[in-house]
Amino acid sequence: MTTNAMIWKHLNGGDTVTPYANEDLRGDTLKDLCDEFRKNNHIRAEDYERFGVKRGLRNQDGSGVMAGLSLICNVHGYVLDDGEKKAVPGKLIYRGVDINDIVDGCVKEQRFGFEEVVWLLLFGKLPNPRQLHMFARLLADSRELPEYFVEDMIIKAPSPNIMNKLARSVLALYSYDDDPENNSLENLMLQSIHLIAQLPTIMVNAYQVKRRHYDRETMYFHPLDPQQDTAEAILGTLRMDRKFTPEEARLLDLCLILHAEHGGGNNSTFTTRVVTSSGSDTYSAIAAAIGSLKGPRHGGANIKVMEMLGYLLRGVKDYDDDEEIARFLEKMIDREEGDRSGLIYGMGHAVYTLSDPRALILRDNVQPLAEKCGLSDELKLLEAVERLTPQVFARKKGNTKAMCANVDLYSGLVYRCLGIPQELFTPLFAVSRIAGWCAHRMEESEMGKRIIRPAYKSVAKMSTYVPLSQRE
Structure with missing residues (x-):
């Protein structure tokens, strides 16, 4: 039973x-x-204010509660001027290096950058050519899953949700590790490299099994090519004919770079640190982070953007008419259109104010491929959403705070241009972000040295124990 x-x-x-x-x-x-x-x-809403509770670990101005120090990443979106937030262009900085400089360097040299970013996040300094070549080959050689893992852990236990399968597979890898509880830096490094390399393989295999079991479509497993970088390996194993253009692979690589890390305060990375601080194993920490990212308030937002785009395509007649698009956005805020949530997805961010550098980079790089794929109208509508939403919110809500597009506004369209199925949008986020998770796990393990334990105040009233026979 x-x-x-x-x-x-x-x-x-x-x-x-x-x-x-x-x-x-x-x-x-x-x-x-x-x-x-x-x-x-x-619990009454006023009680949260009365006791000074910072719900969601947010300060009154919306900024995050300071919970620790990190060398890994800086997410910069505003400055404090006499205690008030002042909007500034957003910056994303990996280990002291601006993300725009990383992207520009890779684009200029027409090479892949995700492996370089993984090295930078893990070790704290850009690799030299010898180190990068060695590390890229190490990751490629580590992509293979343990013998019979696919058969026993993925094929025999399919899931309709790939994020669920990622988490379960990561936990299952614990059983294939000869020393899973060893939290020395050497062992954490070894586990991190294996997980970063293997998660894309798990993702593609889980998707193929999902296709066969739930969609009644053909599944296919291509052998891994150790000469390919991560973005190439994903496209080469995901597509039936294994074919892709260099431009497609570099665009996917760009997405991996931009999603690899976003500071210690984002929900999934903080989850990694919380689990790590208890002394638990790597597989438990990473599986917990995947569970966090799975939530639609975190990693699943780009799917909601694509749903919203569908409503716009059907509800707007003239994609060049800003007034018509703005009226439709107003109806969305009034819960008369879209999914009736009152939200405009892909707009606004907890830190960024004037701009999200990831969104700007994706918007600029997706245009050539969008034209080739016949998705120019979709891109035009998303650009209109970015341009018009702040004005619409100001009229409807009286909200004059700076509001910018976030990375989710354009990432889904990029994936659609690459022919990546929607159920892989969030798993691809995990495949990228595991680099940051592992970097933060090692930093927390080596430097945190204290279990994370915030406080919750009890507001329950005392009551008298009543014997069972006397209870109504």
């Missing part, structure tokens, strides 16, 4: 096992249980 069936059997008070999907049972029993929870669990 399955666990769910046993639970529902006991809740129903009978011998008949009722499936979880039985809507009648859900309507009766589950509603009563949820009503009981809601009746006894409520």
